[in-house]
Amino acid sequence: MKAMALQQYGGPEQLALVELPEPKVAPGEVLVRVKAAGVNPVDWKIAEGLLDGLMEAHFPMIPGWDVAGVVERVGLDAGEFSVGDEVYGYVRKDEVQHGAYAQLVSANVRMLARKPAALSWEEAAGVPLAGLTAYQSLKRVGVRGGDTVLVHAAAGGVGSLCTQIAVALGARVIGTAGPRNHDFLRSLGAEPVAYGEGLADRVRELAPEGVDAALDFVGEGAVEVSRELLTSPERLASIVDADALAKGGHYVWVRPDSADLAALAAFADEGRLAVHVERVLPLDQAAEAWNLSRSGRTRGKLVLSVDGMEDAN
Incomplete structure (x- = not known):
């Protein structure tokens, strides 16, 4: 699969489009074919080693915790979802390596919910980390x-x-x-x-x-x-x-929570939660997305489009 990855800690210049093996799907997980991945400041902060004291990182490292996509494979004891389900989620694992800036990502079912029908792939990918942070802070x-x-x-x-x-x-x-x-x-x-x-x-x-x-x-x-x-x-x-x-x-340090994601999806489908996407960039322009994020002047969300990478490369 194609993915944006880093071989060592560093800035946007370390990101490169590479070919990597498909991620393994552990019990309780599903494999998601990524349509879009959200960009968050924590992505480049991890890449620069700023969270090294908190989280183990392994290289090559694929960044990204926000995902919207389609279930491609269901692992053992992961019956909450079926192949073909449209999902979105906050895929924050215990260690940083297999993130969402890729064509495929494995995710525990507790990190996912069904994608809001009212949102596009790009809008849905902009919700998980930011939306959960907001919702959990309010709670x-x-x-x-x-x-x-x-x-x-x-x-x-x-x-x-x-x-x-x-x-x-x-x-x-x-x-x-x-x-x-x-x-x-x-x-x-x-x-x-x-x-x-x-x-x-x-x-x-x-x-x-x-x-x-x-x-x-x-x-x-x-x-x-x-x-x-x-x-x-x-x-x-x-x-x-x-x-x-x-x-x-x-x-507040946001936690993956499928019930909270489902609540956010309900707000969106009821017309009470919209996502302002400032800009959508193709996956191979993740470095530019990081530069925009680092500027601190973005209104709403930055999103990477992953759909179509097979045709483009």
């Missing part, structure tokens, strides 16, 4: 109908999905973003505010009594600003700043 702080929720970096990949999910749960969302993204946030159902100095005052103009919950998807002092505004300090979650734990909140 961690107990967001419910009637809450006022502050979402930092609300126009980004995670933030834009979090905003929509919170709105679907019946919450009022105040979202931080640069001015160019304010109309985008309004289209998602949020009330936008500009980030930067004076943020707490701007939020108080919209919510004089403070906010019920806050989600930090950017860092850069968001935890401290959130603590100023929260009526209950424990209803703070960050995916960036581990100090949130010491300050009474939560630090």
Whole structure:
């Protein structure tokens, strides 16, 4: 099979299109023929060795944890799916080697759910990591109908999905973003505010009594600003700043969860969750996708199209 892989730790220049053996399918797993793979900052952070203290990595390394595709083979005791099923998932394994930037990827059934029918392959591939991060963060702080929720970096990949999910749960969302993204946030159902100095005052103009919950998807002092505004300090979650734990909140590291993926698919099929795909690039342009991701200026998601690689190469 064709895959984008690295032979050693490094930046985008280490990525190369190579031919590798098909992955083995262990008990409890299925083999997925990849249609599209989502790109996330963690992909290039792993490639640069920044998570070496957390996760074992083996080379050649195929990056990528977000996948949308079709079940091609069913392993032993993996009866949740059948050949031909359209699935999507967050394929984060215990060790990093066989990722989603490939024509084929094996995945445990707990990492997958049926693909949302309302989404294209590319849109579905943009959901798993970001969508699960958003959903699990919202659950961690107990967001419910009637809450006022502050979402930092609300126009980004995670933030834009979090905003929509919170709105679907019946919450009022105040979202931080640069001015160019304010109309985008309004289209998602949020009330936008500009980030930067004076943020707490701007939020108080919209919510004089403070906010019920806050989600930090950017860092850069968001935890401290959130603590100023929260009526209950424990209803703070960050995916960036581990100090949130010491300050009474939560630090969230997303987990694969088929039930949560199914819930996200339901939101999408009900028309309550859309995915803004900033750009779709072919698999062999993964390095360019990483450069775009590293710029930090992407609205929504970057996705690699894998379908058709056999014809193109």
